[in-house]
Amino acid sequence: MVGKAEASRVRSRAASMLKRAGIALTVGEREAIEVADFGLSDLSHTGLELVVYVNTDRYCAKELVLFPGQTCPEHWHPPVGGKPGKMETFRCRWGIVYLYVPGKPAKKPKATPPRGREKAYTVWHEIVLKPGSQYTIPPNTLHWFQAGPKGAVVSEFSSTSHDESDYFQDRDIRRIPVIK
Amino acid sequence: MVGKAEASRVRSRAASMLKRAGIALTVGEREAIEVADFGLSDLSHTGLELVVYVNTDRYCAKELVLFPGQTCPEHWHPPVGGKPGKMETFRCRWGIVYLYVPGKPAKKPKATPPRGREKAYTVWHEIVLKPGSQYTIPPNTLHWFQAGPKGAVVSEFSSTSHDESDYFQDRDIRRIPVIK
Numbered sequence: 001m002v003g004k005a006e007a008s009r010v011r012s013r014a015a016s017m018l019k020r021a022g023i024a025l026t027v028g029e030r031e032a033i034e035v036a037d038f039g040l041s042d043l044s045h046t047g048l049e050l051v052v053y054v055n056t057d058r059y060c061a062k063e064l065v066l067f068p069g070q071t072c073p074e075h076w077h078p079p080v081g082g083k084p085g086k087m088e089t090f091r092c093r094w095g096i097v098y099l100y101v102p103g104k105p106a107k108k109p110k111a112t113p114p115r116g117r118e119k120a121y122t123v124w125h126e127i128v129l130k131p132g133s134q135y136t137i138p139p140n141t142l143h144w145f146q147a148g149p150k151g152a153v154v155s156e157f158s159s160t161s162h163d164e165s166d167y168f169q170d171r172d173i174r175r176i177p178v179i180k
Numbered sequence: 181m182v183g184k185a186e187a188s189r190v191r192s193r194a195a196s197m198l199k200r201a202g203i204a205l206t207v208g209e210r211e212a213i214e215v216a217d218f219g220l221s222d223l224s225h226t227g228l229e230l231v232v233y234v235n236t237d238r239y240c241a242k243e244l245v246l247f248p249g250q251t252c253p254e255h256w257h258p259p260v261g262g263k264p265g266k267m268e269t270f271r272c273r274w275g276i277v278y279l280y281v282p283g284k285p286a287k288k289p290k291a292t293p294p295r296g297r298e299k300a301y302t303v304w305h306e307i308v309l310k311p312g313s314q315y316t317i318p319p320n321t322l323h324w325f326q327a328g329p330k331g332a333v334v335s336e337f338s339s340t341s342h343d344e345s346d347y348f349q350d351r352d353i354r355r356i357p358v359i360k
Contacts, residue, residue, distance in 0.1 A: 022202020022203070023273075024273065024274075054316060056267060059239035059269075087238055089234045089241065091233060092204075093203075132204035133206065136236070157241035
């Protein structure tokens with residue numbers, strides 16, 4: 001897990017990107033940005049920075065920040081508590097995101113999995129999200145995504161979020177705890 | 181109901197405000213901005229402009245635009261199809277919004293109901309939303325809101341939206357149809 005000092009630097013960088021994307025945060029939100037290193041301690045390749053606006057028993061909304069080339073690794077959302085798995089809509093606000101889901105694989109994918117972890121990336125149908133474009137991931141569907149060369153800011157609208165229940169293709173990954 | 185020409189002007193104005201707030205839309209979304217005049221044909225006082233990003237059977241996300249002083253009239257979201265009424269979170273992205281809910285009334289409220297319709301405004305507990313601040317309205321809870329002097333852009337995150345089922349305090353109001 002990355003240390004507190006690095007987490008603090010990462011949080012500042014994410015806050016700057018949100019500001020550049022025109023997204024206003026409160027001071028408290030800026031200080032509480034979640035840093036998810038997925039237990040790999042390699043944030044420049046695998047990681048995600050999150051602001052959770054609201055997560056009720058009915059819906060959830062977050063802002064996701066990805067640094068240039070940063071990857072949210074392949075995972076899926078299984079059923080939780082008798083309800084279908086999480087359904088989520090990614091809406092790109094700033095930058096570019098390459099999103100991968102099951103389907104016809106891209107011949108020349110624009111994203112490259114983090115080195116040494118290629119085996120944990122199995123779906124290759126490519127969706128390119130630019131500002132204003134969005135895509136909805138059904139429950140139980142494998143997906144992963146990587147930011148383009150300038151990074152990205154993405155709004156996530158979804159059903160209730162249970163991050164601790166997510167399944168990752170890479171068995172070395174631990175989604176929880178996040179660095180706070 | 182306002183005519184097509186006015187609706188088109190209103191749509192352009194809303195699109196400009198969204199752009200100023202840093203929110204990217206596709207061309208299709210810009211052209212499809214919903215104009216809700218609530219059947220009163222008086223958009224400069226009562227009305228709302230909406231971009232519905234997604235509305236599934238589990239969650240909904242919209243962008244709301246309010247022109248300076250424009251009011252979304254008092255209403256509540258009743259249970260629909262055996263599920264509790266809509267729960268929604270308003271997050272101010274740009275401008276100022278004065279939001280009113282049940283509770284201790286403001287002594288000097290910052291908003292003024294549209295003239296001649298004062299009787300349909302009964303809750304006066306005031307919440308002031310500035311960029312980065314947000315508030316969650318429980319189901320079945322009366323609420324109304326008005327933009328400050330420069331207008332406002334507000335993200336709405338919620339459970340499934342059934343606008344046609346909303347109840348309005350003002351019996352002259354018709355939420356549906358919107359002008360498309």
